[in-house]
Amino acid sequence: MKTNNQKIAFITGITGQDGSYLAEQLLNKGYTVHGMIRRSSSFNTGRIEHLYIDKLRQHQSTNFKLHYGDLTDFTSIFFILNEIQPDEIYHLGAQSHVQVSFEIPEYTADSIALGTLRLLEAVRALKMEKTIKIYNAVTSELYGKVQEVPQTETTPFYPRSPYGVAKLYAYWIAKNFRESYGMHISNGILFNHESERRGETFVTRKITIGIGDILAGLSDKISLGNIDAERDWGYAPDFTEGMYQMLQLDYADDFVLATGEKHSVREFCIKAFAVAGITLRWEGKGVDEKAYDTKTNKLLIDINPKYFRPAEVEQLLGDPSKAIKALNWNPTQTPFDELVRRMVENDIKISQQKADALRN
Ligand code: NAP
Ligand code: G4F
Numbered sequence: 001m002k003t004n005n006q007k008i009a010f011i012t013g014i015t016g017q018d019g020s021y022l023a024e025q026l027l028n029k030g031y032t033v034h035g036m037i038r039r040s041s042s043f044n045t046g047r048i049e050h051l052y053i054d055k056l057r058q059h060q061s062t063n064f065k066l067h068y069g070d071l072t073d074f075t076s077i078f079f080i081l082n083e084i085q086p087d088e089i090y091h092l093g094a095q096s097h098v099q100v101s102f103e104i105p106e107y108t109a110d111s112i113a114l115g116t117l118r119l120l121e122a123v124r125a126l127k128m129e130k131t132i133k134i135y136n137a138v139t140s141e142l143y144g145k146v147q148e149v150p151q152t153e154t155t156p157f158y159p160r161s162p163y164g165v166a167k168l169y170a171y172w173i174a175k176n177f178r179e180s181y182g183m184h185i186s187n188g189i190l191f192n193h194e195s196e197r198r199g200e201t202f203v204t205r206k207i208t209i210g211i212g213d214i215l216a217g218l219s220d221k222i223s224l225g226n227i228d229a230e231r232d233w234g235y236a237p238d239f240t241e242g243m244y245q246m247l248q249l250d251y252a253d254d255f256v257l258a259t260g261e262k263h264s265v266r267e268f269c270i271k272a273f274a275v276a277g278i279t280l281r282w283e284g285k286g287v288d289e290k291a292y293d294t295k296t297n298k299l300l301i302d303i304n305p306k307y308f309r310p311a312e313v314e315q316l317l318g319d320p321s322k323a324i325k326a327l328n329w330n331p332t333q334t335p336f337d338e339l340v341r342r343m344v345e346n347d348i349k350i351s352q353q354k355a356d357a358l359r360n
Pocket of ligand 2: 096097098099138139140141190191192193201202203204206223224225226227229230231265307308309312313316
């Protein structure tokens, strides 16, 4: 139930990394938060379970609510919006894995490109286009084969995957609706952002889980693809705060959120193993490159070409100047070393618990 000043937010993708942090932040700011979840044969609410538990403890039943829906299903989006009448929409739902998008390009396009169109059309069909503010999650993957370094809001796009191409449509349809119908829609061109809640098959989390599993005796080594790829990696909760700040402006625009620093996958490995007290020694080249523990000579990393992509984004580096100025946003509130440390320490703990559970 809406009280006078209580804002209502709707989050698509609430069960994902960003959705879970954003939901927490908005609840802490006093919002009522509604999220769209997909029906799944196993639980997909692990990242937001604690919000339920807090809710039960505080006997609050009205400020956090989940609704079944899907971005491939216009009817569900329409009915949810009609029921909840949100002030702000944070559109984060997507098939967000770049490599997977080469295997399911049609579904990726349906959920991302048409999914965004469905959401915006539902807003229009309900005549909410003048009252709702919308955040649209686009991506540095739009820059793909980068045309300039660093990338800004005016750098030409050159996507390199079905995911990137689908997000290009989402970017332009949002911009088109902003210009055509005066809708308050901001595109967040976000560079990679990671955390303890990052999906387990993205490279940073794969590495930190791999380290935890090796230390706990659950695995021998980590197999990776292109370790020379460079990314501008930030900390997810800092980035979700930036999304919120975009919707507090009285105008809509496009903003790059990035740290302005880039690191290679190889460098991430070196720093992450160092947090675990292990120094790597690299030997070989290309697919034969391997990393060993300098103390024990144990093989810890090798290359498996199955993780190479049909077309690769070799480097990404963002220039967040516009967001810093307009949003007063701090891109490096959580510096890279701290991000790596948090992720490794978190996964060492989780792997240890897994190993203990297996022993008992
Ligand atoms: P994520 O962890 O993969 O979460 C994606 C979310 O979308 C999940 O809640 C997922 O639900 C939901 N979803 C997937 N397909 C859907 C569908 N057909 N209908 C409804 N919901 C669907 O992604 P993230 O890292 O939080 O990223 C959030 C958004 O930002 C995504 O749009 C992503 O493309 C974009 N982005 C991310 C980054 C980054 O570095 N993290 C950078 C730039 C842009 P399930 O839990 O049921 O799978
Ligand atoms: O962690 P990644 O899978 O992230 P990627 O492809 O950069 O995409 C992420 O960031 C985008 C923003 O730029 C988001 F829009 C997107 O939704 C997603 O969140 O891969 C990072 C790099 C790539 O160059 C990849 O080829 O790491 C390289 N890599 C090397 N070995 C690997 C692996 N990536 C994965 N996932 N797994 C590997 O074994």
